Amino acid sequence: xxxxxxxxxxxxxxxxxxxxxxxxxxxxxxxxxxxxxxxxxxxxxxxxxxxxxxxxxxxxxxxxxxxxxxxxxxxxxxxxxxxxxxxxxxxxxxxxxxxxxxxxxxxxxxxxxxxxxxxxxxxxxxxxxxxxxxxxxxxxxxxxxxxxxxxxxxxxxxxxxxxxxxxxxxxxxxxxxxxxxxxxxxxxxxxxxxxxxxxxxxxxxxxxxxxxxxxxxxxxxxxxxxxxxxxxxxxxxxxxxxxxxxxxxxxxxxxxxxxxxxxxxxxxxxxxxxxxxxxxxxxxxxxxxxxxxxxxxxxxxxxxxxxxxxxxx
Numbered sequence: 010x011x012x013x014x015x016x017x018x019x020x021x022x023x024x025x026x027x028x029x030x031x032x033x034x035x036x037x038x039x040x041x042x043x044x045x046x047x048x049x050x051x052x053x054x055x056x057x058x059x060x061x062x063x064x065x066x067x068x069x070x071x072x073x074x075x076x077x078x079x080x081x082x083x084x085x086x087x088x089x090x091x092x093x094x095x096x097x098x099x100x101x102x103x104x105x106x107x108x109x110x111x112x113x114x115x116x117x118x119x120x121x122x123x124x125x126x127x128x129x130x131x132x133x134x135x136x137x138x139x140x141x142x143x144x145x146x147x148x149x150x151x152x153x154x155x156x157x158x159x160x161x162x163x164x165x166x167x168x169x170x171x172x173x174x175x176x177x178x179x180x181x182x183x184x185x186x187x188x189x190x191x192x193x194x195x196x197x198x199x200x201x202x203x204x205x206x207x208x209x210x211x212x213x214x215x216x217x218x219x220x221x222x223x224x225x226x227x228x229x230x231x232x233x234x235x236x237x238x239x240x241x242x243x244x245x246x247x248x249x250x251x252x253x254x255x256x257x258x259x260x261x262x263x264x265x266x267x268x269x270x271x272x273x274x275x276x277x278x279x280x281x282x283x284x285x286x287x288x289x290x291x292x293x294x295x296x297x298x299x300x301x302x303x304x305x306x307x308x309x310x311x312x313x314x315x316x317x318x319x320x321x322x
Contacts, residue, residue, distance in 0.1 A: 018042040020078045020123070022112055023065065023085025025054070027191035028129075028183075028224065032082065033058050035225045044074045046085075066107040072115035078123040080232045083112055086129065086164075090285050093156060105164045113171045125177040125232055128168045132182045132217055132242060132296040133157040139215045139293035144248055146299035147182075147240055157288070165240065177238045179231050184217040184244035184296060186224050189320050193289075198321065200268075201258040207270030212252030215295035217244040220310035220319070230306050242298035246311050251290075257313050261321060 019036050021029050024045040030053070036043045037055040045054065046063045054060065063071040065085050075081060085108035087101045109128060116122055135145045136153020151162060165180050172178065187194040200206050219227075227243050249257075259268040271279070273291060280287040298306075310316035 017079045018044065018077060020044045020046065020074050020081045022046040022063070022081065022083040022108060024082070025049075025060070026084060027188060028186065029082075029084050030054060031188070031221055031225050032228060035229065041079075046071055046074065063111075065104065066111055068111050068114045068118065072118055075112075075115050075119045075123055077121045079125075081112065081116070081123040081126045082228065083109060083126070083128045085109075089157060090289060092281070092284055093286055093288075098156060102160050102163065105160065106167050109164065109167045113167075116173065116176060117171065122173060122176050124175075125179065125235070127179045127181055127228065127231060128164075130165050130168070130180040130182045130240065131157065131161040132184050132244060132294050133292075134161040134165065134182060135294070135296060137293050138295045139213065139250075142295075144215075144217070144295045144297040146297050147242055148299055157292075177235065179238055180240040181228070181231075182240055182242045182244075182296075183224070184219050184242070184294065186219050186221055186243075187316055187320060188221040194320065197255070198258060198262055201255070201262040202264075204264055204267055204269060205271070206255050206259045206263050206268030208252040208255050209271045209276050210251065210273040210291045212250060212255070212270070214251050214291055214293035215248050216251055216254050217242075217248040217294045217296040218254070218313065218316075219243055219245050220316040222309050222319075226309060227301065227306060230301075230304070234304060237300075237304055239300075241300050242296050244296050244298055245308060245313075245316070246297050246302070247313070248295050248297065249313055254313065257317055261317055 019041055025047040033043050037057045043058045045058055045060045047060050048065055061071050061074055087104040091097050134151040136158050138145050186192055231237050259266050276290050277287040
């Protein structure tokens with residue numbers, strides 16, 4: 010794939026959210042052309058980024074942005090951080106299927122197709138996993154049962170349904186991304202500062218995580234290495250239990266290292282009050298990436314201790 014500055018164009022579908030802004034900033038800093046497909050955007054973006062409207066459902070005039078793109082990255086989909094009512098479940102699933110299908114139709118209609126298409130996915134596809142067993146990786150079966158599991162499997166099925174000889178396709182099975190300005194990490198850090206950073210639920214549930222810089226680094230690595238295709242887990246190589254994760258935060262942020270625990274019933278009540286899903290805090294995801302290791306990706310933050318130091322600096 011050419012990396013010349015006069016030809017390098019990145020299209021970010023659903024790119025006005027937190028992860029999209031990380032990528033937009035990174036590519037813009039390298040003077041690459043960045044186009045964001047957004048239903049509406051009030052998010053702060055680099056002035057060099059071009060925002061093009063789309064509805065996330067149907068092919069429209071926005072399809073012209075895909076012509077000659079070096080990379081198409083699809084991050085579109087309703088947030089799973091909500092109550093899982095019937096209406097929200099339908100919206101979560103359809104927002105992912107509809108956007109992926111619309112992009113597939115646009116790629117099919119392109120005369121100069123994107124060189125690589127990276128589509129967001131989730132480590133939920135593997136299902137619940139924990140205890141002393143080894144972590145799951147890309148060679149493990151994706152037969153997890155449950156709402157998020159089935160959404161992720163349907164999402165990837167839609168993505169891989171179509172193929173073109175000149176378009177490389179990569180599914181990004183994203184873990185819990187730790188970021189300075191968005192996501193759950195700022196909230197968990199604040200809990201720790203207030204002395205509320207104890208384990209959530211039993212604390213035995215596993216957490217696969219990723220520093221925001223490695224999220225950007227992996228995406229760029231997958232774009233630049235033009236032999237890499239298929240599904241990749243975006244997760245640091247050392248998952249931790251929730252108890253270990255929160256202990257790390259308490260050690261660095263809590264007064265006297267003290268943190269009150271949150272029993273499962275308290276987590277469920279708190280999530281109900283703020284309109285969130287308790288599954289996001291109580292599920293056990295123990296996932297790493299064998300394929301990134303095989304490809305030679307070097308994590309900037311492989312250990313939680315260093316990742317947290319960087320984020321709270």
